[in-house]
Amino acid sequence: MSQSFDRLFDARGLNCPMPLVNARKQAGQLETGQILKVIASDAGSMADFQGWVKIARNVELLGQETESMDGESVYIHYIKRIA
Amino acid sequence: MEKCLEAAWTVEELLEKLESRLKFFVLDVRKREEFAKFHLEGREALPALNIPYFEILELGGKDEMVDSVIACVERHFAGELPRDRTILSVCATGDTSEYVAQGLGQLGYASANLKGGMKSWGNYHSIRPVVETAALSVYQVSRPARGCLSYVVASGGKALVIDPLRHIQPYRDLARGKGFEIRCVVDTHGHADHISGGPALASATGAPYFLHPYDAIHPMDVLPATIPYNPIRDRQVFRVGQVELEALHIPGHTLGLVALRVGDRYLFSGDSICIGSIARPDLGGKAETWAPLHRRSLLRLLELPGQMLVLPGHYGSLNEGDSSGLFAATLDDLRRRNPGLRALEQETEEGFIRYLLGNLPCFPAEYVDIKRVNVGLRSPSEGEASVLELGKNVCALSGETS
Numbered sequence: 001m002s003q004s005f006d007r008l009f010d011a012r013g014l015n016c017p018m019p020l021v022n023a024r025k026q027a028g029q030l031e032t033g034q035i036l037k038v039i040a041s042d043a044g045s046m047a048d049f050q051g052w053v054k055i056a057r058n059v060e061l062l063g064q065e066t067e068s069m070d071g072e073s074v075y076i077h078y079i080k081r082i083a
Numbered sequence: 084m085e086k087c088l089e090a091a092w093t094v095e096e097l098l099e100k101l102e103s104r105l106k107f108f109v110l111d112v113r114k115r116e117e118f119a120k121f122h123l124e125g126r127e128a129l130p131a132l133n134i135p136y137f138e139i140l141e142l143g144g145k146d147e148m149v150d151s152v153i154a155c156v157e158r159h160f161a162g163e164l165p166r167d168r169t170i171l172s173v174c175a176t177g178d179t180s181e182y183v184a185q186g187l188g189q190l191g192y193a194s195a196n197l198k199g200g201m202k203s204w205g206n207y208h209s210i211r212p213v214v215e216t217a218a219l220s221v222y223q224v225s226r227p228a229r230g231c232l233s234y235v236v237a238s239g240g241k242a243l244v245i246d247p248l249r250h251i252q253p254y255r256d257l258a259r260g261k262g263f264e265i266r267c268v269v270d271t272h273g274h275a276d277h278i279s280g281g282p283a284l285a286s287a288t289g290a291p292y293f294l295h296p297y298d299a300i301h302p303m304d305v306l307p308a309t310i311p312y313n314p315i316r317d318r319q320v321f322r323v324g325q326v327e328l329e330a331l332h333i334p335g336h337t338l339g340l341v342a343l344r345v346g347d348r349y350l351f352s353g354d355s356i357c358i359g360s361i362a363r364p365d366l367g368g369k370a371e372t373w374a375p376l377h378r379r380s381l382l383r384l385l386e387l388p389g390q391m392l393v394l395p396g397h398y399g400s401l402n403e404g405d406s407s408g409l410f411a412a413t414l415d416d417l418r419r420r421n422p423g424l425r426a427l428e429q430e431t432e433e434g435f436i437r438y439l440l441g442n443l444p445c446f447p448a449e450y451v452d453i454k455r456v457n458v459g460l461r462s463p464s465e466g467e468a469s470v471l472e473l474g475k476n477v478c479a480l481s482g483e484t485s
Contacts, residue, residue: 017136017148017179025146044175047114052137 003063003078005037006030012041012074019045020052023079027059030081035062038077039069049077058083089188090195092171094207097197098227101125101401102408107169112136112183113201121201121228121474123173126402132163136179148179152186169193176200204228205473208253211409213349213394219326220261221349223394223409224253230398230476231277232410234351239324243267244290245343245351246396247280249468254284265290267321269330270457271353271396272340273298275366275450276476278468279457282310293321295332295339301458302338302367303451309459315341333384335377336362336478347388350414355380357395358403358412360479361423365443366450374436381427389415397478423480442480 009026011019019040027036038049046064053061062078092100100107101123109131111118118133134155136148142159143151156164164170170192172180177200184196197204205228213221213234222235226248234245235257242263244254258265265288270281273294285292295315299308317332321343328343328351336354340362343351354362361381364373391414398410405411418424426438449471455461456471463471 015178016174016176017140017182020137021140021146021148024140028146048135048137051114051135052141055138055141 003037004035005078006034007036009036009038011038011045012069014040014042016042016044016048020048023049023077024052024056027079027081032081032083034081036079036081038079040075040077041072043073043075045075045077049079053079089172089184090169091198092195093198094203095209097123097171097204098207098209098408101129101227102404107171107195108132108165109171109173110134110164110180110183110187111173112139112179113174117175117201121205123171123201123204124401124475126400126404130165132160134160136174136183139183148182149186149189152183153190156186156190164192166192169195171195171197173197174200176202201228202469205469206250208248208250209408210253210257211407213392213409213411218324219345221394222257223411224248224257225398225410226277227401228475229277229472230400232394232396232398233280234394236323236326236328236345237261237263238326240264241266241324243269243321243323243328244281244284245269246271246274246353247284249278249280249283249472251280251284251287254280255287264288266323267291267293269293269315269321269341269343270298271342271351272337273301273454273457275337275454276397276447276478277472278453278463282312282459295341297334298337298339299458301454301460302369304455304460306460307458315339317341331383333380335364335373335380337367338373338376340380342384344387344391347391350384350387350391350393352384352393352395354396354478355384356393356417356421356424357397357399357479358393358410358417359399359421360481361421361427362478363443363480364439365446366454366478370440370443371436374439375432377439378427378432378435381424385414385418385424385427387414389413389418393417397476399475399479439480444477444481447477 023038065076111133139155140151143155145151172183174180187194220237224233268285294312319330321328330341364377
């Protein structure tokens with residue numbers, strides 16, 4: 001997926017709950033319509049971001065990907081500010 | 084300096100508190116599916132609230148986790164959290180729950196965090212002596228989160244390990260600490276609920292690994308084992324120091340299930356007879372064929388001396404443990420209080436088979452795969468193995484429903 005984005009948050013090396021806590025903080029600073037790309041190394045972030053956007057009112061999850069980066073699996077989340 | 088308002092419980096301390104029936108409340112902040120599949124259970128029902136941490140974060144609406152915990156609890160959950168007992172915060176690894184415990188501590192709750200989270204609890208092994216003398220020592224090694232039991236029988240500096248669980252280090256540490264050498268590894272049967280540590284322990288110690296040949300075939304795939312094993316025969320005798328263990332072939336739960344008896348003193352019953360229940364006969368997918376075999380095997384076991392101490396392979400609830408936390412009872416005692424054995428003695432053959440087939444819990448899908456792993460037809464990574472083994476075993480019939 002070649003999704004464009006407005007801001008990048010590299011959360012590699014951070015353990016739960018920090019990828020989500022900080023991604024949420026950064027999403028709060030986006031303008032409506034802007035997109036945040038989060039790169040996390042925590043595999044649990046996949047389900048956590050899905051659960052979070054279900055309850056959060058101002059964001060939606062455009063997509064998620066798993067990639068290999070520097071020899072390790074990373075979990076990528078595209079979050080769009082919608083309100 | 085900020086005052087530390089919350090306590091940290093290790094998994095050892097958690098087990099002590101669960102066994103001693105300490106009253107506490109659990110706030111589990113993992114996802115609902117994770118909680119449903121695997122959660123803390125005590126001797127009695129443990130009151131708990133499950134709110135995923137990302138919901139706490141969003142409901143609290145603050146930038147920082149601890150601030151969100153405080154805001155969320157004050158606004159939404161104050162009425163549901165008790166003030167008269169400790170609230171144990173729990174997550175997968177103990178990191179996120181640490182923030183939750185901090186928030187609760189700041190709100191004035193008696194607050195504690197489970198160190199290492201459910202991952203540590205799931206992997207925790209507790210070792211208790213059944214008997215410890217110069218001539219014979221028996222240790223019960225349990226994995227409380229799963230209700231799995233295994234044994235180390237030692238005599239004269241040598242040891243035989245029965246049904247070792249996937250993590251083999253506890254057995255090696257015990258052997259080193261007590262000064263005996265692991266000389267023989269026996270699986271009472273091909274397990275469906277957990278990955279056997281038998282082949283790995285045998286290969287790490289150089290001890291031979293024993294399994295009944297009937298269980299060296301996957302019952303559904305009908306494919307032979309690709310792991311090396313030595314076949315167990317009925318009445319085969321294993322010698323460890325001055326002690327002899329005799330194998331009794333008791334098919335029913337699996338076709339190759341064996342019990343091991345030490346004279347008239349101990350009966351390692353495999354999964355055949357547990358404290359609060361008996362084995363289910365359906366995990367090979369042939370319940371109606373295996374149920375009559377199971378009945379004949381149980382009748383064979385009931386002919387053994389009543390004072391023999393039964394040491395089972397599983398338990399369903401911590402409440403099956405005695406006051407010292409050991410899962411053991413005499414055959415006579417079980418004849419009186421084990422609902423499965425009572426049904427066996429009271430019912431006709433037809434009635435008992437109806438009882439067996441009428442009390443089957445659901446069949447966990449992963450059990451087919453776990454049996455594959457145990458005969459070498461699949462080799463999961465550590466991560467896959469721990470997912471396969473998540474949650475508590477369901478190898479026995481469901482409770483006293485009939």
